[in-house]
Amino acid sequence: MIQTISPITSLQNVAPGIWVMNIKAPEIASKTNAGQFINIKVSDYSLPLLRRPFSIYHVVGDEIKIIFNVVGIGTTILSQKKIGDTLDIIGPLGNPFKIIDDYETALIVGGGMGVAALPILTSAIKGISKKIVTYLGARTSIQLISHYLENLYTATDDGSAGYNGTVVDLLRSHLLKNKFAKPKMFACGPPAMLNSISALTKEFNIPCEISLESVMACGVGICQGCPVELINNEKKYALVCKDGPVFDVGTIRMLMNG
DSSP: OEEEEEEEEEEEEEETTEEEEEEEOHHHHHHOOTTOEEEEEOOSSSSSOSOEEEEOOEEETTEEEEEEEOOSHHHHHHHTOOTTOEEEEEEEESBOOOOSSSOSEEEEEEEGGGGGGHHHHHHHHHTTTOEEEEEEEESSGGGOOOTTOOSEEEEETTSSSSEESOHHHHHHHHHHHOOOSSEEEEEEOOHHHHHHHHHHHHHHTOOEEEEOOOOOSSSSSSSOOSEEEBSSSSSSEEEHHHHOBEEEGGGBOOOOOO
């Protein structure tokens, strides 16, 4: 874990309310693996008090990218930053995806801002020469952010792009029609989507890792504020920030809100 004061090198509004930020952080960039995150102090003042966690969207050279949706005071402040402003960052945090594993086809699934974990994951899996098929869902076409993704199929709730329905329904239709060579699934998205992914992986007997979204106060396991219930484990709970955010879907009790 590294703490740095790092400059913003780029800030782009890529869709309504959605921003991509580049941060020059060579030490963090060199140690980041797919699925990890950073914790950012978005303001020099006491409001907001807590750091904000952001999945590492991609690494390009000595820069890390994050993508975020403006939903509250922290992300609002972040969206108003200027190139050259510095951020107090801690990272890389959390456990990454297990990309070195016994599979031939990576089925990468993202819903909404779950896309934040996918570009760096795609790059890592490409680096070990596995086949990739990607499924991305959003409410509407303008919220589909598909940069850096490979072999992409899309779904929108309103039918404005791709499949008319959820990304899980799209994926299920493909699993019924296609025989993927020794698949493993990697997924990130809101709780409702991950609940459906959990059921789908059991139905088709596909191994799967998911990246959980959670409110994190400290990001390093001190505050105990992001528990997830474990299944068939001596420990009753794990922490999303310290033990995750990536989990084997069969080891946790899925969230029921959503």
